[in-house]
Amino acid sequence: MATSVVMPALELAQETGKLVAWRKKEGDSVSKGEPLLEVETDKAVVEIEAPADGVLAAVTAQAGAVIAVGKTIAWILRPGETPPAETAPADSGRHAAAAEPVAAATSAPVAARAAGKGGGRISPKARRFAQEHGIDLAMLRGSGSEGEILTSDVEAAIAAAGAPTQVEVPGSIWRLMAERTLQSWTTVPHFFVVRDVDAGALNETRKQRGPAIERERSVSLTHTDLLVALVARALARHPRVNASWTPKGIRSNEEINIGVAIAVADGVVATVIKNAGQIALGDISVQRRDLAERAKGGRTRPADIAGATFTISNLGMYHVDAFTAIISPPQAAILAVGSITDRVVPVDGRPAVRPIVTLTLSCDHRVIDGAHGALFMNDLADAVRDPEKWLQ
Amino acid sequence: MPEVIARELTFGEAIREALAEEMRRDSRVVILGEDVAEAGTPFKVLAGLVQEFGPERVVDTPISEAGFTGIGVGAAMTGLRPVVDIMFGDFITLTMDQMANQAAKVHYMSGGMWKVPMVMRTTLGATRRSAAQHSQSLHAWFCHIPGLKVIMPSTPYDVKGLLKAAIRDDNPVIVFEDKMMYKLKGPVPVEEYTIPIGKADIKRAGEDITIVATSSMVQVALGAAVMLEEIGISAEVVDPRTLWPLDEHTLVESAKKTSRAIVIDEGYARYGTTAELASVIVEGAFFHLDQPVARMGAMHVPIPFSPPLEDATVPTERSVFDVARALCSKR
Structure with missing residues (x-):
């Protein structure tokens, strides 16, 4: 085995030694015990003997160098041997700052620090239990002697909750809806404009035009279809309500494409009727029906939901009087439609029972101000009160 | 435990029986120490052994722990299996170089060419009114040194089986015996048995709290467990039996089961055995x-000579009960 030549420690407190001279050159044969090098301490120059028979090789320190005690400065090789590959520094362990930490010093991994909740103290087991069972620790009162939350407190909360808390993993449509509505609600400054409108004429128009469409297109004309057509016509007069906020400014949208919110098994999708102001009422009905069928069947195509510039959400069929809707950016507004119900209203100074619908417009205040919204609603209310005029 | 346990021995008698059996079994087993032969030690644990085995195998030494411990190490290296008797555990301070630097390291530094199959028997424990120099429990000193095994039996059954295993072990093993336990009685089977070194024993099963206790503190813990049972707390008493090697698995699994743990040891709590066990x-x-x-x-004080003060320095059934009750109680 190759024998290392190390800088010797000649005194107890010695940390380094100065190599004064090599007595042999690299490649020389040496015999164990014969002088190999001279080392200077602060007291004397000392001759160091060769530790083995062989050939001096791999000399790494030259005369004049100051070298840490214990460091290998050369090797003595027997025939056929080569110096070992570069080894870890042979400095004393105490000073081996660069060396890898010794793994044996740690007997077990330090437990990961559990996420802290402010306030009361929580036992490690209670914290783990709460996490495993979906218990919110912030809702618990600790029963420990100093108010600590203990496992028994979590167990009591689990028992109080009855069946184990179920966490439903939402489908992709629901997750998308959650993300979009959160983003809209938290970044779009919403305000709302509300109008109660007499829907008697709207009902009448549906009654008048419905049978022909039914006959010719095999589809029933709905209030939503009529509203799509009327909203599109009102929007043509109010381009601001059909616009979008962009980082560069307010973008006017050329087309008037009306999204219709449709409830499906897993959330809501807004299918789009393009150029709704320019197509026949029957075409709107057919498109609306086809889009709805595809959406409920989970067969919505990308084009079905792309390009809306305004959305209508109608909960009238659920007997909702009125509600507010969340805008779908980059659209600037959405119309929430309640049910058409008979209400007592003044007509010509006298109480009368009339079918009334409450329309609520949600507006992005970056694009639409109160006056814009109010003027649009004025025209829309007029259209609902006199659909035939607007459908000309 | 074997079936036939129709007899009880004291802790001291179990030690004497273990030694006698091993001395009959193996002629290399010898005893060295102060007053071990004619006197049979001040605790009379070895009484009668010199009569059976003679003064050449039960050797009275001068009062020089460093000297006769060194003789024990050398005798072990050269073929005997000595059992060195250190009358009071307080005196192990005098044997430290022989144990920590010689006995613990010879096997390693000789590349396995030498071994030190030696047993040191010594004592620990307070409340004998023996004052500060004869009442300490210094076993942690040895636990700190790689190469030494440390045994802390708590019952006559355990001390016999573990001492016999220690004598047959090829490494230096220190057996600490609480001097207050020599009269403790317990079942010991007549037939041959040994207990593996490094295996804990659950002395009492329980559900609510784990009490890990060593040596005579096991008896204290068992007493506290009875008191706790009366107030509806189910305590599990775990006896590591050997501090090194240490059966970490049994300790951890018990604590996982009960969610609460107390560690009791008669050594100083500061930087002591309890710190290591609690950390595990x-x-x-x-x-x-x-x-x-x-x-x-x-308590971190010299053990007092005054009986009331001495009793206050070490764990008692009452203090263990109080701590356990506090850990299990609610506001």
């Missing part, structure tokens, strides 16, 4: 713990 439990069972691990050991 916390590292292994952290996410299963409902309370901090409590440590109970000797």
